[in-house]
Amino acid sequence: xxxxxxxxxxxxxxxxxxxxxxxxxxxxxxxxxxxxxxxxxxxxxxxxxxxxxxxxxxxxxxxxxxxxxxxxxxxxxxxxxxxxxxxxxxxxxxxxxxxxxxxxxxxxxxxxxxxxxxxxxxxxxxxxxxxxxxxxxxxxxxxxxxxxxxxxxxxxxxxxxxxxxxxxxxxxxxxxxxxxxxxxxxxxxxxxxxxxxxxxxxxxxxxxxxxxxxxxxxxxxxxxxxxxxxxxxxxxxxxxxxxxxxxxxxxxxxxxxxxxxxxxxxxxxxxxxxxxxxxxxxxxxxxxxxxxxxxxxxxxxxxxxxxxxxxxxxxxxxxxxxxxxxxxxxxxx
Ligand SMILES: N[C@@H](CCC(=O)N[C@@H](CS)C(=O)NCC(=O)O)C(=O)O
Numbered sequence: 001x002x003x004x005x006x007x008x009x010x011x012x013x014x015x016x017x018x019x020x021x022x023x024x025x026x027x028x029x030x031x032x033x034x035x036x037x038x039x040x041x042x043x044x045x046x047x048x049x050x051x052x053x054x055x056x057x058x059x060x061x062x063x064x065x066x067x068x069x070x071x072x073x074x075x076x077x078x079x080x081x082x083x084x085x086x087x088x089x090x091x092x093x094x095x096x097x098x099x100x101x102x103x104x105x106x107x108x109x110x111x112x113x114x115x116x117x118x119x120x121x122x123x124x125x126x127x128x129x130x131x132x133x134x135x136x137x138x139x140x141x142x143x144x145x146x147x148x149x150x151x152x153x154x155x156x157x158x159x160x161x162x163x164x165x166x167x168x169x170x171x172x173x174x175x176x177x178x179x180x181x182x183x184x185x186x187x188x189x190x191x192x193x194x195x196x197x198x199x200x201x202x203x204x205x206x207x208x209x210x211x212x213x214x215x216x217x218x219x220x221x222x223x224x225x226x227x228x229x230x231x232x233x234x235x236x237x238x239x240x241x242x243x244x245x246x247x248x249x250x251x252x253x254x255x256x257x258x259x260x261x262x263x264x265x266x267x268x269x270x271x272x273x274x275x276x277x278x279x280x281x282x283x284x285x286x287x288x289x290x291x292x293x294x295x296x297x298x299x300x301x302x303x304x305x306x307x308x309x310x311x312x313x314x315x316x317x318x319x320x321x322x323x324x325x326x327x328x329x330x331x332x333x
Contacts, residue, residue, distance in 0.1 A: 026084045026260050029054040029098075030253050031245070032068055033079040034061055036216075038128075039091050040079040042208035046095055047243040049199045050102050055248035062150045067250035070315035071257060073295040075323075082253060084260040085319045089295075092120060092324040095201065096305060109193065109200025116201045121326070123205040127179060129155065131209050134172050135216045137165035157289050173223070180210075180227055187229035192236060199240055207237045254315050262310065262320030268302045274330055276302045282309055283331040284323050294331060295321060 031047070031054050033040035047054055059068050063076050071087050072080055081088040081097065088094045099107045108116055132155055140148060140162040152160035165172070183206050186194055194202035210230060213220040224231060268276050276282070276299055284307060285294035297309035300320050307330060308322040 025055060025248070025252075025256050028083065030057060030082040030248060030256065031055065031079060032057045032059045032071075032082065032250075032253070034058055036061070037078045038131075038208045038212035038216075039077075039124075041211050042204050043079055043081070043091050043094055044242040045204040045207050045237060045240060046098060046107065046201065047245075048240040049107065049201075049204065050098060050105060050243065052098070052102060052243040054243060054245050055253070056245040057248050057250050057253050059250070062146055067254060070254060070313050071319055071321075073297060073309070073311045073319075073321050074293050075295050075321070076292065082257060085257045085262045085317065086264050086322065087257075087319050088322045090324050090327070092117075092124070092326065093306060093322050095120075095204075096324070097322070105198065107201040107204075108195075109198040109202070110196035111200065113201075116205075117326075119202060120205050123209060125327075127176075127209055130172060130176050130179075131212055131217075133165050134169065134176065135212065137162045137169060138217055138219070140166070154290050154292070158291070176213075177223075177226075180224075180230065184227040184229045187233050193233070199237065203233075203237050203240075207234065210234055257316040257319055261318060262300070264301050264308050264320040264322065266300055268299065269304065272302055274332060276307075276330070276332070280332060282307075284309065284328050285331065287327055287329050295323075297321065 029047070029052060031040075031043065033043070033056070035058075059065055059078060059080075061078075065076060068080065069076070071082055072089055075089045077090065079091060079094065081094040083097075083101075088097050095107065099113075107113065132151075136143070136148070136151060136155075148162075152162065183194070191197055193199045194206060210224065211234075214224055214234075217223070266278050268278050278299055278301075280299045281296070282299050283294035283296040286292055295309070295311075297311040299307070300310045301308040301322070302325075305325055306322055307325055307328070308320050310318060310320055312318045
């Protein structure tokens with residue numbers, strides 16, 4: 001759904017420059033991220049595959065994130081996408097929404113989409129954690145303490161210890177080598193991209209891990225040089241770019257949310273195993289023990305893939321916050 005002209009005008013009036021130019025942003029993609037975030041890089045590549053225009057809001061790397069939290073109900077991870085007063089947390093949810101709103105070119109390239117989401121559980125879970133262990137364990141002695149403590153707890157639980165991880169580094173690298181070998185093999189068919197001659201979600205899912213290893217692990221470039229197909233493909237994905245970003249301030253993003261109402265429909269799958277109902281009080285939290293606070297509010301929407309709740313506060317008015325189902329647990333009552 002697009003916003004009415006009245007809603008657009010009310011946002012424009014909040015900013016005289018935009019009013020004069022006739023720009024409103026209420027239907028635009030607002031992407032909250034920071035440049036070194038690998039998960040954000042995955043979405044930036046996806047925005048490039050679809051050649052989209054988007055507004056770029058830079059957020060802090062560690063909490064507090066006072067200009068993001070009012071939109072996400074306290075969810076602190078990066079990235080977050082906002083369109084008007086609808087907010088999408090977690091890259092899985094963001095990518096699905098982008099595919100829904102901008103179907104062409106499709107994220108499934110030359111293939112059908114179903115198993116691509118399954119593929120994302122391998123890349124974003126097993127493989128991303130493995131890359132994080134290698135990158136963080138090697139970088140630990142030179143990392144700022146606040147960042148190290150934050151990421152250790154977030155990704156590896158309350159008893160994280162990178163000195164132990166460093167001791168098993170060759171084992172971890174061996175695990176990574178085999179799995180990147182699968183990607184290299186996939187590319188040896190002569191196709192330009194992972195699933196054919198059109199770029200797909202599979203490319204974004206693989207690329208951000210390679211980008212992360214190359215940029216943040218001191219031995220990454222040398223390690224990657226053994227995968228000749230990956231190295232050539234990496235260049236092709238790099239050339240896709242990120243679409244067209246335009247900088248936006250966090251304050252402006254908040255004012256856009258405040259000027260409009262959420263468009264996410266009120267609807268719940270009647271066969272939902274949790275017997276959810278519109279309006280019920282719920283909390284949503286990541287499945288893993290990451291120390292993150294659940295996000296609470298009134299249920300607005302639930303289907304097999306997505307769950308969304310409503311929250312209100314002075315900074316944004318009412319927002320609808322969407323999460324993926326997979327990887328998150330829902331607490332009722
Ligand atoms: N499952 C999440 C993972 C996101 C994630 O872990 N992002 C990292 C940055 S790459 C993060 O949130 N780090 C902590 C922070 O930014 O506060 C997703 O796919 O979006």
